Amino acid sequence: MIPGKSLDSAIARAATDASQRxxxxxxxxPHRSLGQNGFRIVMTLVCLASVISSIPFVMLGAWPVAGFFGIDVLALFIAFHVNFRDARAxxxxxxxxxxxxxxxxxxxxxxxxxxxxxxxxxxxxxxxxxxxxxxxxxxxxxxxxxxxxxxxxxxxxxxxxxxxxxxxxxxxxxxxxxx
The missing domain is CATH 2.30.29 (PH-domain like)
Known part of the structure; x- marks a missing residue:
């Protein structure tokens, strides 16, 4: 092995490393203030509030109101889904x-x-x-x-x-x- 040859290749490697460093x-x-655990908590609370709020309407015979509460929960879920999907950018x-x-x-x-x-x-x-x-x-x-x-x-x-x-x-x- 030629001693000068290995020194030249070592210098070349060091120069290449420095230029690529x-x-x-x-x-x-994108910033997202709500993580997965926060999402679960929010959706659980919204579902509970929706069910509890729709019970009196169902008891009074205005059962379609419960469906509208369900649509609100679904719309909120879709909005969060789009938000989390956009966070992958x-x-x-x-x-x-x-x-x-x-x-x-x-x-x-x-x-x-x-x-x-x-x-x-x-x-x-x-x-x-x-x-x-x-x-x-x-x-x-x-x-x-x-x-x-x-x-x-x-x-x-x-x-x-x-x-x-x-x-x-x-x-x-x-x-x-x-x-």
């Missing part, structure tokens, strides 16, 4: 010194991938004086894609600062001193 890696998911943004990768997955599971070189990528902000940061867009070579739309304006502002710093760091190139 993420500077920024974030996954954005997410965005993942990975910035390395060589690439900006945005992967958007819809609630249906459809995936859209946007790739760009960080040297040619800029982050555009749409702000409003009263409401804060309304939108973020990654722009590169005439192509643009909206990011972080699931975040609130305050969260979006913090995210924009972090992503902007990551893009600036990626433009400087890989950090070979990092572990």
């Amino acid at each position: 993420p500077v920024f890696d974030a996954t954005i998911t 997410f965005e993942r943004i990975v910035v390395t010194p060589l690439e900006v990768l945005l992967r958007k997955v819809s609630h249906h599971g459809r995936e859209a991938i946007w790739r760009s070189n960080p040297a040619w990528t800029r982050l555009e902000r749409e702000s409003d004086e009263d409401f804060g940061l309304l939108g973020l867009t990654l722009v590169s070579r005439g192509r643009s894609v909206a990011v972080a739309s699931a975040l609130s304006p305050h969260e979006r502002s913090g995210f924009a600062d972090a992503l902007g710093a990551a893009l600036a760091s990626a433009r400087r190139g890989p950090d070979y001193d990092a572990p």
